[in-house]
Amino acid sequence: MSERSCGQLCHNPYLPLPMLIMRIADEVDDRTIKSFDLAFKNVNDADQFTYTPGQFCELSIFGQGEAPFGIASSPVETGFLRFTVKQAGVVTSKLHSLKEGDSIGIRGPLGNTFPLELMHGKNIVVIGGGFAFTTLRSLIITLLDQRADYGDITVVYGARTPGLLMYKNDLNAWEQRGDIKVVQTIDVAAPGWERQVGFVPAVVEQTAPSAANTVGIICGPPVMIRFTLPVMTKLGFGSEQIYTSLENRMKCGIGKCGRCNVGRKYVCLDGPVFSMAQLAELPAEY
Amino acid sequence: MGEKYLLTKDNLTAWISQLQQHGRLIAPVMRADELRYDYADGAREVVLGQHNTRRSAKWVFFPQHEVLLRYGKRLDDYSQITDTVIDNTPQVLLGVTPCDARSFVMLDRIFGQGTCQDPYYCARRANTLVIACACAHPTSTCFCNAFGSGPADSTGADVLLYPVDGDYVVELVSDAGKQIGLDWHLPLANEAAIERAEAITAAAAERLQPIELTAGIEQDLAGLFESGLWREVAEKCIACGTCTYNCPECHCFNIVDSELASGGARLRGWDACMFPQFTAQASGYNPRPDQASRWRQRVMHKFSYLPANVGLFGCVGCGRCIVSCPVRLDIRQVLQRVHQEALTRAAAAPGKEG
Ligand SMILES: Cc1cc2nc3c(=O)[nH]c(=O)nc-3n(C[C@H](O)[C@H](O)[C@H](O)COP(=O)(O)OP(=O)(O)OC[C@H]3O[C@@H](n4cnc5c(N)ncnc54)[C@H](O)[C@@H]3O)c2cc1C
Ligand code: SF4
Ligand code: SF4
Ligand code: FES
Numbered sequence: 001m002s003e004r005s006c007g008q009l010c011h012n013p014y015l016p017l018p019m020l021i022m023r024i025a026d027e028v029d030d031r032t033i034k035s036f037d038l039a040f041k042n043v044n045d046a047d048q049f050t051y052t053p054g055q056f057c058e059l060s061i062f063g064q065g066e067a068p069f070g071i072a073s074s075p076v077e078t079g080f081l082r083f084t085v086k087q088a089g090v091v092t093s094k095l096h097s098l099k100e101g102d103s104i105g106i107r108g109p110l111g112n113t114f115p116l117e118l119m120h121g122k123n124i125v126v127i128g129g130g131f132a133f134t135t136l137r138s139l140i141i142t143l144l145d146q147r148a149d150y151g152d153i154t155v156v157y158g159a160r161t162p163g164l165l166m167y168k169n170d171l172n173a174w175e176q177r178g179d180i181k182v183v184q185t186i187d188v189a190a191p192g193w194e195r196q197v198g199f200v201p202a203v204v205e206q207t208a209p210s211a212a213n214t215v216g217i218i219c220g221p222p223v224m225i226r227f228t229l230p231v232m233t234k235l236g237f238g239s240e241q242i243y244t245s246l247e248n249r250m251k252c253g254i255g256k257c258g259r260c261n262v263g264r265k266y267v268c269l270d271g272p273v274f275s276m277a278q279l280a281e282l283p284a285e286y
Numbered sequence: 287m288g289e290k291y292l293l294t295k296d297n298l299t300a301w302i303s304q305l306q307q308h309g310r311l312i313a314p315v316m317r318a319d320e321l322r323y324d325y326a327d328g329a330r331e332v333v334l335g336q337h338n339t340r341r342s343a344k345w346v347f348f349p350q351h352e353v354l355l356r357y358g359k360r361l362d363d364y365s366q367i368t369d370t371v372i373d374n375t376p377q378v379l380l381g382v383t384p385c386d387a388r389s390f391v392m393l394d395r396i397f398g399q400g401t402c403q404d405p406y407y408c409a410r411r412a413n414t415l416v417i418a419c420a421c422a423h424p425t426s427t428c429f430c431n432a433f434g435s436g437p438a439d440s441t442g443a444d445v446l447l448y449p450v451d452g453d454y455v456v457e458l459v460s461d462a463g464k465q466i467g468l469d470w471h472l473p474l475a476n477e478a479a480i481e482r483a484e485a486i487t488a489a490a491a492e493r494l495q496p497i498e499l500t501a502g503i504e505q506d507l508a509g510l511f512e513s514g515l516w517r518e519v520a521e522k523c524i525a526c527g528t529c530t531y532n533c534p535e536c537h538c539f540n541i542v543d544s545e546l547a548s549g550g551a552r553l554r555g556w557d558a559c560m561f562p563q564f565t566a567q568a569s570g571y572n573p574r575p576d577q578a579s580r581w582r583q584r585v586m587h588k589f590s591y592l593p594a595n596v597g598l599f600g601c602v603g604c605g606r607c608i609v610s611c612p613v614r615l616d617i618r619q620v621l622q623r624v625h626q627e628a629l630t631r632a633a634a635a636p637g638k639e640g
Contacts, residue, residue, distance in 0.1 A: 012372075256397060261587070285574065
């Protein structure tokens, strides 16, 4: 009874924090992906909420439920939290029907982070595909904020068509800077597109970032990752130099509900960010 | 082991009334011809010292459905959220089997430890006195002995009762048990009663079939993730989830919202790794695409991941999953197969003595 470790009750981890939807923006031209910029309704919550790129939250809509989403804003962008959501099912469809000024809830920040400490002083290669660019945006903005702490930064981002590349304003702004190399690519040539054409693995091979003293971060559809990894190996990347983020189905987000495990690791607690070396130790249940 | 006390059959009713003063009573009772743990009116209803119930006692701390929070009619009005449904009612859980009491220790490590604690589970757990009853009636599906446990194991109990011909020898196990035991003013048990109590549980232990299942199981499983044995094991499984619902250690859950005219509730309910939808992702992709991968998860979680993560098996050997499986799948046989398979592989592996 009383002598057990359950004595100390922390705050209720299932209770969502109230948020206001400040801004909603379409990210792609087929309108299936929208960004939601949220503001805390309670000043206290805002003060206590600190996060690092790579982390996620459970977005909560009463009556519909909860679903996990990576945090797409960077901690250096103050005043809002951004989530970029693709319409998929119950919660995401309801989210897409909400308007600026509506309220929703969040639980978080949850999960681990990109290995910022390890990345310190190193060259960084960020490879993204499709709509899995959310936490990569958070990461890149954070890196650029402390630009002097890192070596060369290379970004390769691909989508099927120009209209499916997200965060166009950010991408174009980064292209204007001299201190980051941005390669945007689409699968097949399209009228008016003057940038790269080709699949991400091939474009990574052409761009050929050096593996020496470099950390690679890769997020995207499983096929893209599968075909890009051999390219990176060829470029000399070891499995401990490459990180990715997993998207196993989740509910609690706090290591209790037993849904998201890959082998003995819980993606919600031990992840979502794993190095390829860590994943090699685990069964391929993702 | 501390002092042991005697609770005679003549005093049982009064003692149970005393427990009811302490908290809401939950005990094995007959409901619709089935022995189950349920809220009990009083001594008249309580059935002590019987065989295991079909369902475990985990619902006392982790109910099959519970409200996590309620919200008002206007879904966006967060001022109306309440999470005051945390249940601090003092309770006495009387007469659980030692395997059920022991199961709480593993659940404590899931819900009560880690980066954050589960307030709903912890509140119930902290306010519930667990009085276990030593097991005099092991059945053919019991295998607590495979875990180094037995009919008189007091792990997880605050108080342990030994049935002795209608009377009970009472052992105060935890600090909480010793504390409340002071109020009972029970006489010390005499030598004869204690010897009789020990003889009865020893006889019960004798009736358990000797079984070796857990030695080296983690290492055995480590090499068998890709083994074809899971497909063979899962062939008959109809993915009904009964094994996990009745299991005292299974603790997977789902969270869903229920909308009512007056407002709504966010509910938590038991879920199971044996269900195909459990890990299905929004894209339609499922990392556990077949029943073989789900059976593997059930066994790996209980006998490999939990020992590695929290230091305890996710099984106490109560045998409920064996009794209740509609297609008679037997986890003991599966563990034996795992062991054989590992031996076969070791023998076949070149360069290793087999
Ligand atoms: C760490 C993490 C980060 C993520 N980050 C992002 C992100 O930044 N952006 C983003 O858009 N997504 C992200 N996701 C994915 C996102 O969580 C899912 O898209 C979301 O959970 C879908 O929720 P939903 O309620 O809309 O879908 P659900 O209603 O849960 O349905 C999902 C799918 O499940 C299937 N399904 C549901 N119910 C049934 C049924 N009864 N029978 C059969 N099939 C059924 C359907 O195929 C459906 O499309 C992330 C996931 C994780 C784990
Ligand atoms: S797995 Fe089966 S035998 Fe083991 S604790 Fe659960 S129900 Fe009992
Ligand atoms: S009870 Fe038997 S049939 Fe049902 S899910 Fe469990 S193993 Fe499969
Ligand atoms: S989402 Fe519940 S354990 Fe990870």
